[in-house]
Amino acid sequence: MKRQVGELKGMVSAICRAGGIPSADAEMIADVLVTTDMRGIHSHGVVRLARYLDCIRAGGIKPAAEPVILSESANSIMASADGGLGIPASMKIMRRLLDKAENSAISIATLNHSDHYGAAGQYAMMAAERGFVGLSMSNTCPLVAPTGGRAAAIGNNPFAYAAPGKKHRAVLFDVCMSKVAAGKIEIARGAGKKIPTGWIITKDGKDTDDPEDYWRGAVMLPFAEHKGYGFATLVETMTGALAMSGMMSGVHSWNMQPGRDADTGHCFIVINPTFFGGQDAFKERIDAMIDELKRCPTVDGVEEVLYPGELEWRREASAIADGVELPAASEKELARAAQMTGVHMA
Amino acid sequence: MKRQVGELKGMVSAICRAGGIPSADAEMIADVLVTTDMRGIHSHGVVRLARYLDCIRAGGIKPAAEPVILSESANSIMASADGGLGIPASMKIMRRLLDKAENSAISIATLNHSDHYGAAGQYAMMAAERGFVGLSMSNTCPLVAPTGGRAAAIGNNPFAYAAPGKKHRAVLFDVCMSKVAAGKIEIARGAGKKIPTGWIITKDGKDTDDPEDYWRGAVMLPFAEHKGYGFATLVETMTGALAMSGMMSGVHSWNMQPGRDADTGHCFIVINPTFFGGQDAFKERIDAMIDELKRCPTVDGVEEVLYPGELEWRREASAIADGVELPAASEKELARAAQMTGVHMA
Numbered sequence: 001m002k003r004q005v006g007e008l009k010g011m012v013s014a015i016c017r018a019g020g021i022p023s024a025d026a027e028m029i030a031d032v033l034v035t036t037d038m039r040g041i042h043s044h045g046v047v048r049l050a051r052y053l054d055c056i057r058a059g060g061i062k063p064a065a066e067p068v069i070l071s072e073s074a075n076s077i078m079a080s081a082d083g084g085l086g087i088p089a090s091m092k093i094m095r096r097l098l099d100k101a102e103n104s105a106i107s108i109a110t111l112n113h114s115d116h117y118g119a120a121g122q123y124a125m126m127a128a129e130r131g132f133v134g135l136s137m138s139n140t141c142p143l144v145a146p147t148g149g150r151a152a153a154i155g156n157n158p159f160a161y162a163a164p165g166k167k168h169r170a171v172l173f174d175v176c177m178s179k180v181a182a183g184k185i186e187i188a189r190g191a192g193k194k195i196p197t198g199w200i201i202t203k204d205g206k207d208t209d210d211p212e213d214y215w216r217g218a219v220m221l222p223f224a225e226h227k228g229y230g231f232a233t234l235v236e237t238m239t240g241a242l243a244m245s246g247m248m249s250g251v252h253s254w255n256m257q258p259g260r261d262a263d264t265g266h267c268f269i270v271i272n273p274t275f276f277g278g279q280d281a282f283k284e285r286i287d288a289m290i291d292e293l294k295r296c297p298t299v300d301g302v303e304e305v306l307y308p309g310e311l312e313w314r315r316e317a318s319a320i321a322d323g324v325e326l327p328a329a330s331e332k333e334l335a336r337a338a339q340m341t342g343v344h345m346a
Numbered sequence: 347m348k349r350q351v352g353e354l355k356g357m358v359s360a361i362c363r364a365g366g367i368p369s370a371d372a373e374m375i376a377d378v379l380v381t382t383d384m385r386g387i388h389s390h391g392v393v394r395l396a397r398y399l400d401c402i403r404a405g406g407i408k409p410a411a412e413p414v415i416l417s418e419s420a421n422s423i424m425a426s427a428d429g430g431l432g433i434p435a436s437m438k439i440m441r442r443l444l445d446k447a448e449n450s451a452i453s454i455a456t457l458n459h460s461d462h463y464g465a466a467g468q469y470a471m472m473a474a475e476r477g478f479v480g481l482s483m484s485n486t487c488p489l490v491a492p493t494g495g496r497a498a499a500i501g502n503n504p505f506a507y508a509a510p511g512k513k514h515r516a517v518l519f520d521v522c523m524s525k526v527a528a529g530k531i532e533i534a535r536g537a538g539k540k541i542p543t544g545w546i547i548t549k550d551g552k553d554t555d556d557p558e559d560y561w562r563g564a565v566m567l568p569f570a571e572h573k574g575y576g577f578a579t580l581v582e583t584m585t586g587a588l589a590m591s592g593m594m595s596g597v598h599s600w601n602m603q604p605g606r607d608a609d610t611g612h613c614f615i616v617i618n619p620t621f622f623g624g625q626d627a628f629k630e631r632i633d634a635m636i637d638e639l640k641r642c643p644t645v646d647g648v649e650e651v652l653y654p655g656e657l658e659w660r661r662e663a664s665a666i667a668d669g670v671e672l673p674a675a676s677e678k679e680l681a682r683a684a685q686m687t688g689v690h691m692a
Contacts, residue, residue, distance in 0.1 A: 071621065071622075073450075073451050073621055074420075074450075075421060075450060075451055075452060076450075076451030076452065076621050076622075078621065078622050078623070104419075104420075104421060105419050105421055105422030105453075105454055106421060106422060106452050106453065106454040106615065107451075107452065108451055108452040108617065110622060133583060133584070133588065145642070146639050146642055146651050147651070147652070148644050148645060148648040148650070148651045148652065149639075149642035149643065149644055149645070149648075149651045150642075150643055150644060150645045151642050151643050153638060153639055153641075153642040153651070154639065161580050161583070163583045163587070171579055171583065173576035173577075173579065173580060175573050175576060179570070201645065205643075205644070205645035205646055206645075223569070223570035223573050224525070224569035224570040224573070224574065226654070227521050227569050227570070227574075228570065228573075229654070230519035230521065230654045231519075231577075233517055233519065233635070233639075233653070233654055234507050234519060236635055237479060237507070237509045237517065237632065237635070238479070238617075240631070240635065241509070241628055241631035241632050241634075241635060242479065242617065242619060242622050242628060243622065244622065244623045244627070244631070247631060247634065247635060248634075248635055248638045248639075249638060269452065269615075271454065271584075271588065273588060275417065275419055275422050275424065276417075276422075276424050276456060276588050276589065276590065277424070277590045281590070282587055282588060285586070285587035285590070285593060286583065286587050288587075288593065288594075289579070289582055289583070289586065289587060289593060289594055292499060292594045292595060293492050293495075293499055293500065293579075293594075295499075296491070296492055296495035296496075296497050296499040297495065297496055297497050297551075298494050298495055298496060298551070299494060299495070299496045299547065299551035299552075300551055302494040302495075304494070305492050305493070305494045305495045305499070306493070306494065307579070308572070308575070308576045308579055
């Protein structure tokens with residue numbers, strides 16, 4: 001069943017309000033989650049809504065918390081989400097940062113004491129839509145084994161960037177640090193299939209091709225070995241150490257411990273091309289980069305080289321035109337959220 | 347043969363001066379190249395010196411060029427290396443940027459019309475040594491195939507970051523975007539060994555395990571597929587599009603076309619923890635992150651988890667104590683550089 005975008009946003013927003021989330025914040029959550037589904041990133045879309053409500057019910061998230069500015073300068077913000085929801089806190093701080101970014105070549109905001117903030121790329125795109133380059137990062141509870149290790153020691157810390165074009169909308173790149181998302185392991189298990197070795201490592205430190213091991217304490221491995229590990233430490237440096245948030249084992253799983261303060265940290269960086277030859281020239285150069293990538297000859301069976309974000313823009317356009325088809329897991333979680341809050345679902 | 351650090355730096359500096367490079371710049375090049383060898387990154391150490399001289403002789407690099415400030419703000423520099431050597435231009439701009447960084451939460455410099463700047467991490471470490479977080483990036487001529495492509499469309503764009511600790515010196519992470527460095531393909535060829543498929547793709551877009559194919563037009567693949575590709579576009583965005591430097595095919599190979607202006611771009615970002623709880627607190631938190639990584643239990647056969655940079659600090663300490671052992675290729679190129687410039691080599 002395809003759902004119309006406006007209706008889906010209205011439903012998510014109504015559920016949030018019924019769950020005790022202030023109206024403006026509810027709209028931000030609806031906008032971020034539904035837009036993420038529209039772009040085809042269902043793992044970070046409305047499937048998360050019921051779990052946010054679980055955390056609110058269990059006391060791990062304060063639904064009406066407002067971000068607190070801890071310190072501020074001409075081009076920086078250090079803030080706390082005060083134990084509230086990650087999405088509205090991030091959107092509010094990002095808006096404040098984008099105003100500063102008008103007058104500075106580069107600006108930065110950190111946000112501590114937060115929770116899951118949805119898809120990292122959403123905040124990077126807020127910058128790109130204003131003509132800026134945006135970076136967005138978050139730490140998570142420990143989920144990934146460092147190179148040579150066999151325990152989850154560092155988060156699967158998402159990293160995203162976006163840069164606007166003129167003819168092309170924007171480059172948007174959004175990744176986690178594990179070789180594959182946990183969802184892919186779940187899909188293999190569901191299909192009764194083996195997984196390639198190198199995706200996860202058992203708790204005893206052995207290679208495995210059995211997806212079941214993930215539910216027996218196996219741990220995700222970083223992408224490209226030490227490279228994924230190194231990028232995870234970069235994100236932890238910015239979102240944990242710099243933001244003075246929970247760090248490493250100090251970040252708690254919002255999925256596994258909904259009643260506990262997750263103490264997640266985020267970091268946002270915005271670069272203003274006005275200070276480097278102007279926004280117009282910059283956007284044209286992003287177009288030129290994309291055009292050159294699109295001209296690259298392809299391997300057999302691949303029709304065209306895609307630039308980062310291109311697939312997401314196509315899916316979003318199709319969702320605007322024809323509605324968004326949610327996967328079964330998302331529909332199920334949406335229904336659960338509606339039931340939890342007593343909202344009638346269409 | 348082990349070479350004492352001071353003697354090796356003196357030799358490199360003397361060769362540079364004899365090659366027409368001003369004395370202060372010669373010392374910067376000696377410092378960056380020899381320090382890189384001391385850290386065990388021989389691919390970016392003195393092995394590059396003779397090739398810089400090749401470019402100077404062929405007219406592709408102006409040995410005495412001074413960087414030109416194109417525009418500047420409280421926390422930003424947009425500069426041109428004016429077709430000069432990448433290392434002294436980068437060091438000069440980085441020093442200027444570090445002075446600005448004292449008074450700003452985050453600062454940025456771009457440098458266009460430059461050439462090879464050595465190991466990216468050297469500039470990130472200049473920031474860490476002042477108590478800051480440093481990022482350093484550069485584009486290169488097209489060397490890597492984008493996901494789905496079979497031609498070199500984007501550079502093997504290095505990305506580095508460093509963050510200082512108190513008890514531990516610093517985290518230092520420095521990577522390129524290809525699955526493996528070209529040097530590893532060369533080593534496999536020399537040893538008559540096959541390489542794993544996925545390292546390179548033939549010019550016809552086929553998988554191959556034959557290292558010889560690299561010299562028949564095969565192209566390097568990005569690490570972790572679309573992830574390495576996406577990080578390459580991030581670096582190109584900052585060093586090509588933003589810096590208004592050569593971009594994509596507009597960057598020329600300094601190795602293959604020594605007589606041609608490479609038009610390489612770099613970008614440096616510095617974050618000052620003084621604006622986020624103070625340098626002391628930050629350094630202690632970096633120590634805590636490292637300590638937690640070091641406590642991670644290991645897989646069989648691995649003695650300890652290393653943090654990014656740890657191996658480099660051990661090698662550097664050993665080089666200071668006992669001298670640095672250059673690989674044969676580096677000794678050969680050093681001898682060639684000495685011969686080109688008429689410098690007597692010890």
